[in-house]
Amino acid sequence: MANISTSFMGLNMSSPIVVGSSTLSNHTDNIKRAEDAGAGGLVIHSLFQEQIELEAMEIEEELLISSDHFPESLTYFPQMKHAGAREHIMWVERARKEVKFPLIGSLNATSKGKWMEYARQLEEAGCDALEVNLYSIESNPTKSPKEIEERTLEIVADVKSCVSIPVAVKLSHWHTSISNYSDKVVQAGADGLVMFNKFHQPMIDIEKEELVLNWSLSSQAENGLPLRWIALLSGQLDVDMAANTGIYTSDDVIRQILVGAHITQMVSALYCHGLEHITALNTEISQWMDKHGYDSIEAFRGKLAKHNVNDPYAFERAQYVSLLMKAHDPKAQYGLVHGYYPIEVRPGRVSG
Numbered sequence: 001m002a003n004i005s006t007s008f009m010g011l012n013m014s015s016p017i018v019v020g021s022s023t024l025s026n027h028t029d030n031i032k033r034a035e036d037a038g039a040g041g042l043v044i045h046s047l048f049q050e051q052i053e054l055e056a057m058e059i060e061e062e063l064l065i066s067s068d069h070f071p072e073s074l075t076y077f078p079q080m081k082h083a084g085a086r087e088h089i090m091w092v093e094r095a096r097k098e099v100k101f102p103l104i105g106s107l108n109a110t111s112k113g114k115w116m117e118y119a120r121q122l123e124e125a126g127c128d129a130l131e132v133n134l135y136s137i138e139s140n141p142t143k144s145p146k147e148i149e150e151r152t153l154e155i156v157a158d159v160k161s162c163v164s165i166p167v168a169v170k171l172s173h174w175h176t177s178i179s180n181y182s183d184k185v186v187q188a189g190a191d192g193l194v195m196f197n198k199f200h201q202p203m204i205d206i207e208k209e210e211l212v213l214n215w216s217l218s219s220q221a222e223n224g225l226p227l228r229w230i231a232l233l234s235g236q237l238d239v240d241m242a243a244n245t246g247i248y249t250s251d252d253v254i255r256q257i258l259v260g261a262h263i264t265q266m267v268s269a270l271y272c273h274g275l276e277h278i279t280a281l282n283t284e285i286s287q288w289m290d291k292h293g294y295d296s297i298e299a300f301r302g303k304l305a306k307h308n309v310n311d312p313y314a315f316e317r318a319q320y321v322s323l324l325m326k327a328h329d330p331k332a333q334y335g336l337v338h339g340y341y342p343i344e345v346r347p348g349r350v351s352g
């Protein structure tokens, strides 16, 4: 059986399938199950900026309790009980003792704050790497993209400056130029890029005429987005890449590696099929490698990245024109029913 081990940001992983940040990691039992099932590693659910800020406010509340002054903002969260930042760190320490595979701590940051302190604490708690999730919905029309991007780049540089473990950045795909922003993130010090974060969209209940929070799992079709961007950037940026969103099957994992991904992160697939799904996928990846004559992940990683395929615009086409022309060409070998149009590979060129 072919060896499916790989590395991401210098971390050795026994499989290219990593459990993405989610409530799956809320229980140490699940983390052990993921390791037993053969996951290459696991990203712990995020420590959110709100948790840190709320904890800071509670400390302030304790200090001010006997005084006449009271921060107005505390009334926003009158009785709110939450797992605070300190609790999160203690939990990470406990999880670390239970498993040996790489554990990646996750920080969900939207502005500069007490990040440095908590990044350091996650490292001390035993995380092998950090993932910074720059999740924010920017609704203020007067804020420029430059201003917003610079703020996030400062967060990356700050986190990077205070830890000695590698730092990945989980990106949103909502940038006018994903390429330019990714390059800046790498220059700010990121060792890895996770493509992409998934935003959960609001929904309206038309009977109650109210807003509802909508937790929907990904569809497999969504994995074309990380596939395209990893294919486009893997030959251009000196950084390790993780594909995320819509990865369900061993074929999906293989495709992302073929375009240059070092690992894939999975969440929705594991909610649907359970953590043990990873064992079957690992076997299938290994079988595919045997069939295609690859003895390591590195032997085929990036083989179909943009810089290794004959058609330099293959991953850049946004229009339907060429697909439709092919569909109407009576000589076309592949009809639209097949869905995929193979791209020719330049002989002998495999990225390393």
Ligand SMILES: Cc1cc2nc3c(=O)[nH]c(=O)nc-3n(C[C@H](O)[C@H](O)[C@H](O)COP(=O)(O)O)c2cc1C
Pocket (backbone or CB within 6 Å): 020, 021, 022, 023, 044, 045, 046, 047, 106, 108, 133, 170, 196, 197, 198, 216, 217, 218, 219, 244, 245, 246, 247, 265, 266, 267, 268, 269
């Ligand atoms: C229930 C749930 C909880 C999640 N929690 C986090 C989180 O704490 N931090 C984070 O960065 N992403 C979180 N995510 C997003 C996932 O890590 C992942 O980016 C997203 O689900 C897309 O991957 P998938 O298509 O494999 O599900 C969560 C997703 C789900 C479904």
